[in-house]
Amino acid sequence: MFIQPIDYLLFVWFILAGISTLYVAWDQFRNNPEPAVMKWGFILVTLYLGPIGLLLYILADKEPVPGTHEEFIKPLWKQGIGSTIHCVAGDATGIIIAAAITALLGLPMWIDIIIEYIAGFTLGLFIFQALFMKNMMGGTYWQNVRNSFMPEFISMNAMMAGMAPVMAILMMGRDMRAMWPEEMLFWGVMALGIGVGFAIAYPFNVWLVAKGLKHGLMTERGQMAGDMHGQHRQEGAHAYGDDHRQEEASNHQRHGSGQDRPSRAFAPTRLQIATMAAFTSIMLIAGFAYPFTRVNMHLGAHDVGGAIMAPGMIMTFDTPGDAMRDMAAVDPRLAGFRARETATGGEVLPPRIEGDVKVFDLTASVIGWSILPGETVEAYAYNNQVPGPTLRVVQGDKVRIKVTNRLPESTTVHWHGLILPNEMDGAAQITQKPIEPGQTFTYEYTVGQSGTYFYHTHDHVDRQQSLGLYGALIIDPKDTADEIPADLEYTMQLQEWVKREWLTYPAMPMEGALPNFFTINGKSYPATDTIKMKVGQKLKVRFVGSHTTAIHPMHIHGGPFEVTARDGETLPPPARYLADTVNIAPGQRYDVIWTARRPGKWLVHCHIPHHTTNNNVEVDGGGGLMLVIDVQP
Structure with missing residues (x-):
């Protein structure tokens, strides 16, 4: 499943890389006259660099006309490419193998x-240089x-x-799926790292070839006319070291390919x-040190879990x-359930x-939840709905709530505002061990209060509650005479969401995590409910600060x-007061009685204008924290 735009680009790139590699492999072994080690070098580099490797092969190494390879590869810039290809093929292979193993560890x-x-240096020196080039270099291993x-x-x-x-900055940057070998990223x-490394290593390889310290491109042909002994003929730039006077291998003859071995006067000192x-x-050293100023180099793949951070979020070298x-x-791949667009929460x-x-019974899991037509968030939810189901009981009831965790991390449930046994309070690591994935925990207590309450996660709260783990807990008074009468009742649970570049992030009051969607009972206007009333009726609104x-x-x-x-506490008559706006802070609840005085469509909304938009845009007169009370005569 592709979850970011880059995934589609990478998919296309890897298809092109596969096609490019197949072509280079076919042409190398069918048409191009050079040693096997260089054939495999170009194949590996094309596998790593895709069309760029194919471009290098065609421009620098592919024989344009039969019999012209020796002349074609003579320019020093091509010899430098050949030397760099050989370097990268060995070194990068070792680096990739090591990167995959260390990530898994x-x-x-x-x-x-x-x-x-x-790993790269070892594989490059002991295998690709000393072993694979032994016959060309002569001498012992x-x-x-x-x-x-x-x-x-x-x-x-x-x-x-x-x-x-x-590698370090991109792997530990915004999209840390790049640390997992199972991911395309x-x-x-x-x-990309190999491409940058190739570009930086290239001028040094040109110098090494020019000074006779490394091989460049070479030509190796089979038995040819005029070759009386049936020996192979190789041409190219050759290694030059302390043993440069040693005899060439007995069955090989080498010639310069336009870049003759430097004279002693110009040999490298x-x-x-x-x-x-x-x-x-x-x-x-600079390349190793620089990432320490940008990202937390003390973390590994297991520490970050393939996290993708929100655009604009500030990451530092000490971010835990x-x-x-x-x-x-x-x-999104964790969402095992996708709710219908018309599904409602808080049932x-x-x-x-x-x-x-x-x-x-409550089950916490990851779901896809529609907050607007065409706009779905990946949410943490109880019983596949946002908000979670409303639990309605009567003062004095004995209740037992069995909570099963199907999330990718541990969780608990806190019963906000209730007086209950301490071990049932749900504070992770304080009053109970967290409920690990796959486990079930049972909360049991007697309800001694009445009023508007709610329940929510109390483990990784800033993440889990922001993503939807909350629900209303309505406790009716044992004595019905204590209930303030109303003709209708409606509970409003408020929430903020961050949805950017196809992904859902927990809303937080910090850079990159500020919300751009707002919901009442899991929906943004105009997808919110319409409350229907008649003139003279009274509506009890239970505002629940389930947001964060x-x-x-x-x-x-x-x-x-x-x-x-x-x-949750009913105000005595002298303490009750009239208002047209009430501030709902996180965790707070207010019960208000509104009387339908005149017919028409009357709005309920947050008075912060940004909170009545959807992704900063007004839709049909508003958005976000807004709904309509439709009063009929």
């Missing part, structure tokens, strides 16, 4: 990069290791100086080689992994009776209302 990024460097060490060191340093910051970041080694080492996971988008959940106990980021001044048109209860 969950090692910190700073250790990851060090291991990648060691260990002589080749010694002669190849410094050129490989210079080339590897330059390449990793480019790869390290690209991981391979996309690796490809030890000082020049040491200077290049020192310079690329400084580049490498726990914070990243809490602020991250909900992975009253009938209890089942076990003896003298009312039993409720702001204070909402809720206003009702058509005349003042009477505030009759606050935070």
Whole structure:
């Protein structure tokens, strides 16, 4: 499932990379006269760089006309490409293997990069240089290791100086799926890092070839006319080290490919080689150090869990992994249920009776929830609805609530404002161990109060409650005479949402997490309910501050209302008062009685204008925290 626009681009890129690699492999082994090690070098680099690798192959190495390869590859810039191809094919392969293993092990990024460097250098030096090039270089394997060490060191340093910051910053940047080998983005970041590393290593490889320290492109043909001994013929730039006077392999003859071995007068001095080694080492150190100023290099793939951060969210080098996971988008692939567009939240959940106990079952899971036609959020929900089901009981009832966790992280439930046994309060790590994924916990207590209350998660609260884990708890008084009478009743549970670039993030009062959608009972206007009344009827509105980021001044048109209860406690008659706006802070509840004085459509809305928009746009006269009371004569 593709969850970000970049996923589609990567999919197309990898298809092109596959096609490019197949073509290069076919043409190399069918038409191009060069040693097998270079054939495989171009194949691997094209696999990593896709169409860019194909472009390099066609421009620098593919024989344009039969019999012209020797002449075609002579220019130094092409020889430099050949040398860099050979370097990247070996080094990048080691780096990729190490990156995948260290990611699966969950090692910190700073250790990851060090291991990648060691793996890349080891595979490049001992396999791709000393072993695969042994017949071309002549001498023993260990002589080749010694002669190849410094050129490989210079080339590897330059390449990793480019790869390290690209990989670290992008993997630990906004979309940390890039840290998981199971994700396409991981391979996309690796490809980009290899491309940058190739570009930085290229000029150093040109110098190494020009000085005879590394091989460039070569030609290897089978038995040819005039070749009396049936020996292979190879042409190209060749390694030049302390043992450059050694005999060539007995069955090979080498010739310069337009870049003859430098004369002793212009051969690289030890000082020049040491200077290049020192310079690329400084580049490498800088490439390793820079990410420490941008991202938290002490975290590994397991610490961030493939988190995707909201656009504009400020990430620093000391942002904890726990914070990243809490602020991250909900992975749409976790939503096992997609509610209908017309589905409503806060439905009253009938209890089942076990003896003298009312039993409720709540299941927390990830769902897709429609807040507007065409606008769906990935929510954390109780019983597949947002808000969760309304639990309605009577003062004095014994209740038992069985909570099952189907979320990707632990959770609990807190019964906001209730007087109950401490072990039933639901405060994670304080009064109970969190309910781990797949587990069930039973809350049981006797309800001693009456009024408007609500329940919500109390583990990872800033994430889970913002994503929908809350619901109304209405407790009717045991003595019905204590209930303030009204003709109709409506509960309004408020919430804020962040939906950007296809993903849902928990709303928080910080950069990048400020909400752009607002809901009443899980819907944004014009998808909110319409309350139908007649003139003279009284409406009890239960405002519930189930939201998490702001204070909402809720206003009702058509005349003042009477505030009759606050935070579940009924106000005595002398304390009740008239108002047309009441500020609902997170966690607060207000009961108000509004009388329909005149016919018409009267609005209920938040008096912060931004909160009555949908993604900053008004729709049909408003949006967000708004609904209509339709009063008939």
